[in-house]
Amino acid sequence: MSEPTDPILEFQAVNTYYGDLHVLKNVCYTIGRGEIVSLLGGNASGKSTTMKTIMGVVRPASGRVLFDGAEIQDMPTSERVRRGIAPVLEARRLFPRMTVYENLEMGAYTRPKGAGFAQDLERVYTLFPRVQERRGQIAGTLSGGEQQMVAIGRALMARPRLICMDEPSMGLSPLYVEQVFDIIRHINAQGTTIFMVEQNASMALSIAHRAYVLQTGQVVLSGTAKDLRENPAIREAYLGELQVPGAA
Amino acid sequence: MTTFDLFLQQAINGLSLGAMYALLALGFTLVYGILELINFSHFNVFMVGSFIALWTLQQFGLFGQETILVGLPLAGVLLVTFTVTMLATGVIGVGIERFLLRPLRDVKGPAAMITTIGVSYILFNIILLTVGADSKNFPNPLPPLQIAIGGAVLRLREVLIWIIATLLMLALTFFVQRTKLGRAMRATAQDPEAARMMGVEVDRVIMTAFFLGSALAGASGLIFGLYYNFTSFLIGFNAGLRGFTAAVLGGIGNVPGAMLGGLIIGLVEAFGGQLIGSAWADVIIFAILVLVLVFRPAGLLGRLAPNRS
Ligand SMILES: Nc1ncnc2c1ncn2[C@@H]1O[C@H](COP(=O)(O)OP(=O)(O)O)[C@@H](O)[C@H]1O
Numbered sequence: 091m092s093e094p095t096d097p098i099l100e101f102q103a104v105n106t107y108y109g110d111l112h113v114l115k116n117v118c119y120t121i122g123r124g125e126i127v128s129l130l131g132g133n134a135s136g137k138s139t140t141m142k143t144i145m146g147v148v149r150p151a152s153g154r155v156l157f158d159g160a161e162i163q164d165m166p167t168s169e170r171v172r173r174g175i176a177p178v179l180e181a182r183r184l185f186p187r188m189t190v191y192e193n194l195e196m197g198a199y200t201r202p203k204g205a206g207f208a209q210d211l212e213r214v215y216t217l218f219p220r221v222q223e224r225r226g227q228i229a230g231t232l233s234g235g236e237q238q239m240v241a242i243g244r245a246l247m248a249r250p251r252l253i254c255m256d257e258p259s260m261g262l263s264p265l266y267v268e269q270v271f272d273i274i275r276h277i278n279a280q281g282t283t284i285f286m287v288e289q290n291a292s293m294a295l296s297i298a299h300r301a302y303v304l305q306t307g308q309v310v311l312s313g314t315a316k317d318l319r320e321n322p323a324i325r326e327a328y329l330g331e332l333q334v335p336g337a338a
Numbered sequence: 339m340t341t342f343d344l345f346l347q348q349a350i351n352g353l354s355l356g357a358m359y360a361l362l363a364l365g366f367t368l369v370y371g372i373l374e375l376i377n378f379s380h381f382n383v384f385m386v387g388s389f390i391a392l393w394t395l396q397q398f399g400l401f402g403q404e405t406i407l408v409g410l411p412l413a414g415v416l417l418v419t420f421t422v423t424m425l426a427t428g429v430i431g432v433g434i435e436r437f438l439l440r441p442l443r444d445v446k447g448p449a450a451m452i453t454t455i456g457v458s459y460i461l462f463n464i465i466l467l468t469v470g471a472d473s474k475n476f477p478n479p480l481p482p483l484q485i486a487i488g489g490a491v492l493r494l495r496e497v498l499i500w501i502i503a504t505l506l507m508l509a510l511t512f513f514v515q516r517t518k519l520g521r522a523m524r525a526t527a528q529d530p531e532a533a534r535m536m537g538v539e540v541d542r543v544i545m546t547a548f549f550l551g552s553a554l555a556g557a558s559g560l561i562f563g564l565y566y567n568f569t570s571f572l573i574g575f576n577a578g579l580r581g582f583t584a585a586v587l588g589g590i591g592n593v594p595g596a597m598l599g600g601l602i603i604g605l606v607e608a609f610g611g612q613l614i615g616s617a618w619a620d621v622i623i624f625a626i627l628v629l630v631l632v633f634r635p636a637g638l639l640g641r642l643a644p645n646r647s
């Protein structure tokens with residue numbers, strides 16, 4: 091496959107463990123600036139661990155993680171956020187007893203107040219009018235779809251260059267899934283690189299430029315979204331040939 | 339004294355005790371909210387605070403209750419004593435966290451809590467061995483002003499305690515609700531991993547919680563001295579358990595809950611002492627602790643447990 095020539099994020103032979111459990115095995119990814127890259131794989135294959143390794147919540151035992159060409163695998167999480175990586179976490183993980191507005195403020199935590207905060211807020215509100223309506227509401231009381239909008243808005247408040255999304259469509263009704271994918275495409279079109287874990291492979295491959303397939307911690311397949319959509323193994327495993335019709 | 343006078347008098351006493359316990363309860367709650375750790379060293383940080391306050395007052399040439407100050411000198415002495423005491427206990431709290439608890443941060447089980455008990459005993463013994471076992475007369479430069487309300491007496495020192503405790507609690511509330519670091523503290527209490535991924539330096543947040551909680555314990559220790567005119571190496575136990583009960587009663591981890599719990603425990607102690615006899619105050623207070631733990635473990639203003647991952 092064609093490797094991107096201008097990588098923003100690279101994994102070079104990364105190994106990550108939880109205690110004795112070897113989760114990521116010699117994993118290599120290259121995410122090009124401006125791409126949407128999707129990470130596919132079954133349960134417990136190490137997708138969330140990949141995201142946590144990027145954010146520095148778990149540290150690899152060996153291998154290198156490069157962001158903008160600099161090694162970040164030993165940097166604290168706060169420094170990674172400051173450099174321009176923001177997460178949209180699995181199951182959204184808003185601060186449940188804070189207001190929507192305070193959650194957005196938390197997204198901008200590493201940026202000096204005033205440095206474009208108002209503009210970024212405006213951008214989030216324009217993208218998600220619903221979030222603006224709900225800005226005073228306690229985040230834990232929002233519906234799942236609304237929470238996901240806040241979670242994406244919160245990531246945008248960091249003005250990131252790379253957003254790592256962990257299953258953004260999980261648990262959402264089809265209407266919201268549709269909307270979330272539209273938004274992801276829109277954010278990407280405005281210049282932010284997206285690295286996205288998704289269970290919903292057909293949706294993911296419909297908006298991604300490229301994808302990696304992870305299986306028990308190893309990259310078993312990678313390529314352009316188009317190639318993967320046409321790959322028989324993928325069609326069988328992820329694209330619904332065996333799925334219950336209508337299952338999201 | 340009429341019954342009403344007695345009632346009024348105990349309400350006055352109860353509010354003063356309550357102010358002291360509320361300040362103490364806040365330290366338990368701030369640390370628990372973030373680390374889910376019951377910090378028993380807090381008992382004796384409070385006690386050490388009352389000695390630091392005593393020594394600070396002595397630096398002003400104040401030794402007993404004879405020297406009375408008014409006006410600016412009084413305000414100055416109080417301001418300096420509160421500041422020095424709170425900074426010193428705050429630093430002690432941060433030191434305990436940094437050097438004794440942080441190394442145990444990722445150790446599962448009760449190791450950290452047991453360490454706080456050990457630290458509590460170390461502080462207790464340091465004061466016992468250096469200062470001695472007898473009670474110390476606590477300097478009190480406040481003019482013995484008081485007004486009679488019917489048969490009840492309201493002393494200047496009580497009004498002052500209320501004002502200072504209220505200001506401290508307002509300041510803390512402002513900090514937690516309105517500042518960036520305060521917001522990071524709440525976020526960390528609600529979801530530590532997510533807070534970290536927003537760029538929050540969790541170590542700094544934990545340090546802040548220990549500093550603020552311990553500083554408030556210092557203020558509480560100073561108030562104890564001003565209220566009772568004595569201090570001793572023993573005072574941490576009773577007051578600490580009351581502060582802890584107050585935190586549990588309000589809902590441990592919950593800041594307004596600690597304030598409310600403190601006031602209730604203060605009032606219960608005053609009224610319980612009046613109605614049933616002060617020897618029973620402890621029984622009543624610990625009965626409350628047990629009942630809350632059994633029937634309403636989340637406390638009066640309790641809340642759902644934080645999301646942990
Ligand atoms: N904090 C943890 N401690 C121990 N094991 C974990 C932890 N998180 C995940 N795992 C294990 O690591 C493997 C990969 O998990 P994860 O990356 O969450 O998978 P995915 O997101 O692909 O479903 C699983 O076997 C899971 O049980």
Ligand SMILES: [Mg+2]
Nearest residue numbers: 137138139180
């Ligand atoms: Mg996962």
